Amino acid sequence: MLKRELRQQYKNLRQQLDDNDIAEMSMSIANQLISLPIWEKTYYHVFLSIAENKEVDTENILHVLAGKDKEVVVSKSDFVTRQMTHYLLTDSTKLRKNSYHIPEPVDGLEVPVAKIDVVFVPLVAFDIKGNRVGYGKGFYDVFLSKCRQDVLKIGLSFFEAEQAIEDVFEQDVKLDFCITPNRIYEF
Numbered sequence: 324m325l326k327r328e329l330r331q332q333y334k335n336l337r338q339q340l341d342d343n344d345i346a347e348m349s350m351s352i353a354n355q356l357i358s359l360p361i362w363e364k365t366y367y368h369v370f371l372s373i374a375e376n377k378e379v380d381t382e383n384i385l386h387v388l389a390g391k392d393k394e395v396v397v398s399k400s401d402f403v404t405r406q407m408t409h410y411l412l413t414d415s416t417k418l419r420k421n422s423y424h425i426p427e428p429v430d431g432l433e434v435p436v437a438k439i440d441v442v443f444v445p446l447v448a449f450d451i452k453g454n455r456v457g458y459g460k461g462f463y464d465v466f467l468s469k470c471r472q473d474v475l476k477i478g479l480s481f482f483e484a485e486q487a488i489e490d491v492f493e494q495d496v497k498l499d500f501c502i503t504p505n506r507i508y509e510f
Contacts, residue, residue, distance in 0.1 A: 325490050326456045329448040333456070333482060337377040340481065345380060348481050351504035353383035359500065359507065361475055364440035368396040368409065371418065371426040378445060379479040385412075396434045399427040400462055407466050409434045441475045442467065444498060449478050450485045453497040453510030467496035475499050484508055 324332075340348075367388050372378040388395050398407040400421065410416065410431040417429040444463055446455040455478055457463055467476060478501035501508040 324485065324488065326459070326488060329456045329485065329488065330459065333448045334376075336482060340377050345377060345481075348504040349380035350383055352379055352479055352481075352502050353387055355502045355504070355507055356384060356387065356477075359477070359502075361441055361477075362391060364393070364475070366394045366396055366434065366439045366441070368398070368439045368442040369412075370443060370445045371397055372445075373424050373426075375424045379481060381443065381479070384443060384479075394434075396439055397428055398466070400425065402460075405461055405465055407462055409436065409439065436466070436469045437471060439470060439474060441477065442470065444476055444478045446478045446480055446501075448482065448485055448488070449480060449498065449501050449508075450488045451508070452487070453499070453501070453508075454488045454491045454495060455498055455501075456488060464494055464496050468494065477502060 369381050369384055369388070372380050385395060395412040396409045397412045398409050400407050410428040411434050412428070413431065416431050418426045419429050420426050444455065446457055448456040476496065476498045478498045480501055480503050483503055483506065484501065498510055500510070
């Protein structure tokens with residue numbers, strides 16, 4: 324299927340989920356993450372979920388990272404330049420939703436992309452080769468292309484993999500893992 328078809332299909336599937344489904348599946352995803360061999364790293368970039376889009380709730384992942392005493396990085400998006408600026412998430416970080424309902428840090432200690440070791444990547448759908456479909460703005464492809472070669476890219480999805488995304492582009496950055504409530508995909 325094409326990205327735009329998958330985007331529509333999976334957005335529709337998400338809309339059928341209720342708050343209990345989202346909470347249970349998000350917890351299962353966080354529990355699956357614990358078994359990944361990623362915990363010797365230091366800086367973990369986490370997207371802050373857009374509740375209105377019924378995304379995987381990353382709150383449980385934030386608790387896991389805090390419990391493991393990891394440095395958590397969150398981003399602020401510039402919709403004109405399609406760039407993201409990354410900030411250390413601390414107890415004093417103030418968050419505010421932007422016009423797209425994305426919780427973002429108001430300000431804080433900026434973290435260079437080169438420091439980031441692991442990125443939890445939002446997505447709408449993905450395939451068995453590690454390709455992903457996002458919202459179509461390209462923020463994460465630009466961000467991931469600037470990361471170190473060895474950065475681990477971990478997608479989070481309520482749904483299982485598609486066989487193939489037909490219109491993958493050369494600049495699309497593949498995932499290393501994708502976690503669903505029932506399975507860990509490694510690419």
